[in-house]
Amino acid sequence: xxxLTPLRQALMPVVDIIYPPRCPLCGDAVAQQNGLCxxxxxxxxxxxxxxxxxxxxxxxxxxxxxGAICAPCILQPPxxxxxxxxxxxxxxxRQLVLDLKYGGRIGLAAMMARLIAARLPPxxxxxxxxxxxxxxxxxWRRGYNQAALIATEIARLRKFRYEPVLxxxxxxxxxxxxxxxxxxxxxxxxxxxxxxxxxxxxxDRNILLIDDVLTSxxxxxxxxxxxxxxxxxxxxxxxxxxxxxxDGLPTLQQAGWQFAPRETPEA
Numbered sequence: 480x481x482x483l484t485p486l487r488q489a490l491m492p493v494v495d496i497i498y499p500p501r502c503p504l505c506g507d508a509v510a511q512q513n514g515l516c517x518x519x520x521x522x523x524x525x526x527x528x529x530x531x532x533x534x535x536x537x538x539x540x541x542x543x544x545x546g547a548i549c550a551p552c553i554l555q556p557p558x559x560x561x562x563x564x565x566x567x568x569x570x571x572x573r574q575l576v577l578d579l580k581y582g583g584r585i586g587l588a589a590m591m592a593r594l595i596a597a598r599l600p601p602x603x604x605x606x607x608x609x610x611x612x613x614x615x616x617x618x619w620r621r622g623y624n625q626a627a628l629i630a631t632e633i634a635r636l637r638k639f640r641y642e643p644v645l646x647x648x649x650x651x652x653x654x655x656x657x658x659x660x661x662x663x664x665x666x667x668x669x670x671x672x673x674x675x676x677x678x679x680x681x682x683d684r685n686i687l688l689i690d691d692v693l694t695s696x697x698x699x700x701x702x703x704x705x706x707x708x709x710x711x712x713x714x715x716x717x718x719x720x721x722x723x724x725x726d727g728l729p730t731l732q733q734a735g736w737q738f739a740p741r742e743t744p745e746a
Contacts, residue, residue, distance in 0.1 A: 503578060503587060504571055514590060524567040526598065526721070535562045536723055557696075559703045560713040564693065564721035565594030572720040576691055580625050588625065591691070591719040592632030599637070599717065604685060607642045608634040611690040611702055612671065614648035629719065630689035645681060646702055647674045663697035671701045673709045682710035693718040 501508060502516040515523075529538050531549035534557050538547055566572050578584040579591070610626035618624055627643055634641035649672050673681065688702055693716065703714045 503584060504574060519571065522569070522571045523594075524569050524572075525594075526564050526567060533557055533561075534559075535564065536721075537567070558700060558707060559688075559716050561600060561715045562693065562721070563595055563598040563600065563715060563717045565591060565598055565717075565719045566721070568692065568720040568722040576625075576720060579628075580691065581621075583622075585623060585625075585628055588628035589632045592629050592636060595629065595689070595717045595719060596633055596636045599687075600715070602637070602685070602687070602715070606637070606639045606685045606687050607645070607680065608637075608639045608687045608689060609642045609645040609706075611688065611698055612644075612646045612648045614651050616651060617648075626690045629691060630687075633687070633689060633717065639687065642677065642680060644674050645677045645686070646671055646705060663695050664700075667697055667701045671698075671705055673705050678709050681706055683712050684710075685713045685715075686711050687715050687717055689717045691719050693721045695722075 499508060500514065502514070502519050504515060504519040504522075507516045507518075526535065526537055529545070529547060530536060531538060531552055532546050533548055533552040536549050536551075538549060575587055575591070579587045608630045610624055610630040613621070613624040613626070630643075631641055633639070648670055650670050652666050652670050686706055688699060688706070690699060693699060696716075699716045699718075703716065706714050
């Protein structure tokens with residue numbers, strides 16, 4: 480809460496009186512707005528060690544040694560420079576994502592940003608924070624880009640420079656829910672590009688790319704590819720919830736996802 484402006488800090492007690500803080504998952508009273516109660520905090524699955532040294536996916540601690548690399552990264556080394564996931568995807572994080580994405584509960588972005596920031600590796604020097612872009616028609620329909628809300632908060636927490644439009648969606652794409660990895664890649668081919676007026680900002684810079692959910696990595700890979708082509712030195716991907724399975728290929732049903740209109744982690 481230290482990054483709140485003096486005006487916002489002064490108004491917080493008034494807001495709490497009018498809208499008493501409630502846990503966004505169960506509705507119980509909590510100490511501050513946009514926090515979870517102790518019981519619901521306990522339901523979040525947090526990434527830990529050991530993990531793949533390239534993509535940070537959790538690994539079976541009984542079968543790995545320091546510096547281990549997961550099978551998908553051995554088969555196809557990632558183009559990013561690391562992933563920082565605030566949580567692993569489960570029923571509770573699914574509900575929080577839906578509340579932020581479609582329920583208009585934009586205040587959840589601050590909590591998600593704190594969880595991502597806690598998982599970031601040491602990041603020396605200057606970094607730019609950029610969100611995964613939303614197509615203008617989807618942005619108009621929803622009213623906001625949830626990744627941009629999270630990215631703004633992370634930039635404040637880490638005192639990095641926020642760059643909202645380094646990337647853009649050049650065309651609309653269908654929902655990625657239910658698609659296989661290769662189908663997702665083909666669907667996104669050519670759909671994300673560097674904004675021409677922003678290209679000079681990317682060359683030889685370190686960039687933290689932010690999204691709400693990382694499923695197969697198709698969207699983030701498309702973004703990282705464009706940033707690296709534009710000359711980015713390093714690109715770390717930060718996400719609130721990461722879908723993980725034993726083979727590294729996300730199975731949304733195993734993560735508790737019930738498909739419905741617009742309910743896709745990588746929409």
